[in-house]
Amino acid sequence: SQQGEEDPQALSIQEGENATMNCSYKTSINNLQWYRQNSGRGLVHLILIRSNEREKHSGRLRVTLDTSKKSSSLLITASRAADTASYFCATLGGADGLTFGKGTHLIIQP
Amino acid sequence: EPEVTQTPSHQVTQMGQEVILRCVPISNHLYFYWYRQILGQKVEFLVSFYNNEISEKSEIFDDQFSVERPDGSNFTLKIRSTKLEDSAMYFCASSEDGTSGTYYEQYFGPGTRLTVT
Numbered sequence: 001s002q003q004g005e006e007d008p009q010a011l012s013i014q015e016g017e018n019a020t021m022n023c024s025y026k027t028s029i030n031n032l033q034w035y036r037q038n039s040g041r042g043l044v045h046l047i048l049i050r051s052n053e054r055e056k057h058s059g060r061l062r063v064t065l066d067t068s069k070k071s072s073s074l075l076i077t078a079s080r081a082a083d084t085a086s087y088f089c090a091t092l093g094g095a096d097g098l099t100f101g102k103g104t105h106l107i108i109q110p
Numbered sequence: 111e112p113e114v115t116q117t118p119s120h121q122v123t124q125m126g127q128e129v130i131l132r133c134v135p136i137s138n139h140l141y142f143y144w145y146r147q148i149l150g151q152k153v154e155f156l157v158s159f160y161n162n163e164i165s166e167k168s169e170i171f172d173d174q175f176s177v178e179r180p181d182g183s184n185f186t187l188k189i190r191s192t193k194l195e196d197s198a199m200y201f202c203a204s205s206e207d208g209t210s211g212t213y214y215e216q217y218f219g220p221g222t223r224l225t226v227t
């Protein structure tokens with residue numbers, strides 16, 4: 001898989017349920033960032049987790065990072081219809097530019 | 111809350127024409143970036159800019175591309191002679207710093223959709 005590869009590619013859940021998305025990467029990183037993108041719109045920064053951190057919370061978001069497995073997960077609790085979007089992980093290694101995955105398209109059914 | 115802004119939101123141009131995409135990064139940020147997203151594909155890094163010069167560029171950022179910070183607030187991407195395959199969403203981003211070794215969040219603008227006909 002390529003750097004910053006998310007799974008599943010698509011996820012459909014009922015409103016109120018929790019949504020979990022995973023990201024795997026190949027090379028060493030300084031940090032990993034999660035972004036949300038509504039259809040055809042810009043990228044909204046959600047959360048950054050550094051390589052020496054294992055878990056981070058922000059509101060209904062919980063991100064974990066396992067550098068030994070080169071993987072991260074994003075958990076959205078108590079999902080809402082407004083959470084419908086594509087979610088991307090992006091890694092930052094020794095270079096300036098973020099490396100993005102293909103994203104998980106999340107649909108919250110009302 | 112401060113945000114990155116971009117103009118125009120949509121630009122249509124003919125093949126071979128020059129285009130300039132404009133961005134206003136967040137005011138206290140020091141690092142600026144351009145990314146692009148071809149429809150249905152991943153977001154790709156083009157270039158980073160720090161201290162009035164290019165810090166890093168990807169292999170996509172060839173001689174037809176250039177960046178400039180013409181004044182204290184604007185950051186521009188110029189595509190000298192557009193090709194059909196340049197059609198994409200172009201995102202500007204900025205971050206507080208990038209030199210500390212730990213790096214900071216990159217905040218993205220809403221994007222400029224470039225259509226080359």
